[in-house]
Amino acid sequence: MSTRxxxxxxxxxxxxRFITCCVGFDVYDPNFHFSAVTITxxxxxxxxxxxxxxxxxxxxxxxxMFMIQASAMSGSVVQACAKIYMGVSSxxxxxxxxxxxxxxxxxxxxxxxxxxxxxxxxxxxxxRRFLVxxxxxxxxxxxxxxxxxxxxxxxxxxxxxxMHFHLPGIDVNTEWGAWATQALHCICIILGGLGxxxxxxxxIVYLMQSxxxxxxxxxxxxxxxxxxENQDSTEKQFEASAQLINIAKWxxxxxxxxxxxxxMFSVLVSVQVTTSAVCIVITIFSLLTSDWIGGxxxxxxxxxxxxLYCILGTILENCSEKFMxxxxxxxxxxxxxxxxRFVLFMLAKxxxxxxxxxxxxxxxxxxxxxxxxxxxxxxxxxMARFLQK
Numbered sequence: 320m321s322t323r324x325x326x327x328x329x330x331x332x333x334x335x336r337f338i339t340c341c342v343g344f345d346v347y348d349p350n351f352h353f354s355a356v357t358i359t360x361x362x363x364x365x366x367x368x369x370x371x372x373x374x375x376x377x378x379x380x381x382x383x384m385f386m387i388q389a390s391a392m393s394g395s396v397v398q399a400c401a402k403i404y405m406g407v408s409s410x411x412x413x414x415x416x417x418x419x420x421x422x423x424x425x426x427x428x429x430x431x432x433x434x435x436x437x438x439x440x441x442x443x444x445x446x447r448r449f450l451v452x453x454x455x456x457x458x459x460x461x462x463x464x465x466x467x468x469x470x471x472x473x474x475x476x477x478x479x480x481x482m483h484f485h486l487p488g489i490d491v492n493t494e495w496g497a498w499a500t501q502a503l504h505c506i507c508i509i510l511g512g513l514g515x516x517x518x519x520x521x522x523i524v525y526l527m528q529s530x531x532x533x534x535x536x537x538x539x540x541x542x543x544x545x546x547x548e549n550q551d552s553t554e555k556q557f558e559a560s561a562q563l564i565n566i567a568k569w570x571x572x573x574x575x576x577x578x579x580x581x582x583m584f585s586v587l588v589s590v591q592v593t594t595s596a597v598c599i600v601i602t603i604f605s606l607l608t609s610d611w612i613g614g615x616x617x618x619x620x621x622x623x624x625x626x627l628y629c630i631l632g633t634i635l636e637n638c639s640e641k642f643m644x645x646x647x648x649x650x651x652x653x654x655x656x657x658x659x660r661f662v663l664f665m666l667a668k669x670x671x672x673x674x675x676x677x678x679x680x681x682x683x684x685x686x687x688x689x690x691x692x693x694x695x696x697x698x699x700x701x702m703a704r705f706l707q708k
Contacts, residue, residue: 327440423528539566
């Protein structure tokens with residue numbers, strides 16, 4: 320593995336872009352356009368909605384519980400639609416930010432201070448580890464749903480469908496029809512998991528860069544403090560003022576970066592958290608009222624899925640607060656009056672840390688996810704009491 324931060328970042332992005340190409344949505348390419356793979360994925364999403372509606376119409380017959388059970392995975396498909404919309408509508412912004420991040424790595428790794436390179440490498444390590452953990456959760460969930468349902472069907476001789484929809488014109492009660500349906504369900508689960516992971520990777524790559532911005536600011540402030548200790552000449556005062564302006568520009572760059580991320584991701588994170596919460600409730604209901612054995616693995620995907628973006632939101636909040644604290648760490652009394660006024664102006668601008676908004680009203684954070692979890696618990700208890708009657 321290369322010791323250069325830019326090489327590490329490019330290696331990670333090659334993996335990310337390989338996954339996005341597999342589902343036909345390489346939105347990091349400014350010349351992105353729909354391909355055959357893209358059309359196939361969109362067709363599968365449309366097929367899911369059509370087949371689910373047809374299955375509900377065929378199997379309903381007054382059994383309202385089946386309608387709820389069949390809707391258990393609809394939230395994940397809605398998330399996929401939201402991620403496709405976000406990626407396609409933000410191609411220009413995504414590609415520009417990708418170039419900007421690449422420039423950050425190539426520029427700061429050339430600094431004489433070795434701490435810059437170390438900070439960039441730490442950021443790459445955190446990003447790689449986060450991507451691996453999320454990928455493992457999707458892989459375990461998707462393979463678990465398939466393996467558990469197939470093994471249970473083979474061992475018990477009873478059909479356990481991976482998903483709820485049936486193929487039109489194919490009888491699932493026949494052996495051929497059952498396995499044909501299971502095969503299509505496997506394809507949908509694998510491509511669906513890969514597609515959801517693709518959408519998550521975009522927001523993970525960008526929001527995890529908040530570590531880079533915060534760490535670089537800390538090093539810039541340390542350099543300013545070293546310069547401000549000795550300003551006995553005009554040249555040294557000019558150098559300290561230039562570094563102060565450099566810090567202000569870096570703060571503005573970070574603020575614009577957060578604003579662009581909020582514009583891109585605010586709708587997506589709202590859809591992800593709300594649909595995950597609804598799907599958790601529906602999945603619990605399905606597990607209590609049916610023999611959907613794959614629902615246990617699906618539930619294990621939904622919970623981290625809901626908390627994923629909230630954890631990223633908390634990381635962003637912490638890095639924004641670090642920005643503010645680092646500005647307070649500037650050696651204020653070593654500066655001349657004009658430099659002090661400039662610092663006061665920056666401090667005033669930093670009093671409202673950047674954050675991604677959930678539903679446009681509350682900051683995206685783990686505390687928000689805990690509030691949603693309390694609501695899920697309350698609804699689940701009400702549902703359990705209702706089913707006992």
